[in-house]
Amino acid sequence: MAKILFVVTGADHWTLADGTTHPTGFWAEEAVAPYQAFTGAGHEVVVATPGGVVPTVDRGSLAPDVNGGQEGADKVAAGLEAFEELRRPVALEDVDLDAYDAVFYPGGHGPMEDLAVDP
Template structure:
């Protein structure tokens, strides 16, 4: 049984342009759906966060209206409760990539606050990309790619095609006009090629060993692509 590393945000807020703190963390579905798929395939999950802090779930991601109703919300809540690994994360700074068969970054607005500027995460992403191991990132998780800078100052993901939470989705969610910066725009500025799909519809992009998803509904199909790579 191989190990898959979940790299998750360690914050419980996202600082908006006016300085207010928007409560957030990781988005439940983006962790639960891949977790279930990977565990069902026999893989062990290890969670890592900056400093080894216990990750915070975005309470909004547990609401019925973002999970297709009460039944869906209950299913996500049950899945989250089963993720006991969340209670005992390791420090991101102590991760040894050699211990893992794949690396996965779920989203939520939290990565916009910490992983986007986290040097240890940036180094891990560069190493994971160069290793050829499956590297999967979903929704706001691609904010972490902004910290993946090589010695020459270039972004390691420049020229790669990715899916990420779009400017249109951020606007429709009501936070586009309040954000310090928008993920899609910042990725493009870094030289990353963002392939934009329809808002809220599944959109998974595979470019070499990198697998990315646009939004929460992309989480399950993203996991399928990772498992396909692990068995190839």
């Protein structure tokens, strides 16, 4: 099966144009649903973040109103809990891309703080 690299933001805030910051991170469902699909198909997932920091979930992405209600929110939260690779990321700068068959970037506002400007 394939080895898939999830490149996840290490940012826990987004700096706005006026210099203020807004708490953020990765969007839960955008990481959980693909993770479940890939691992359910037998693929290996490795998480990498800038500096190897444990990524922060955007708390807003766990709210019932963005997950189709409480049942959906509970499902996403349970999926995050089962996503053990998020708790032990590798440093993005140490990744050898030749070791992977695919690269996936979960969304959210956090990637605009670090991944969008990472050389």
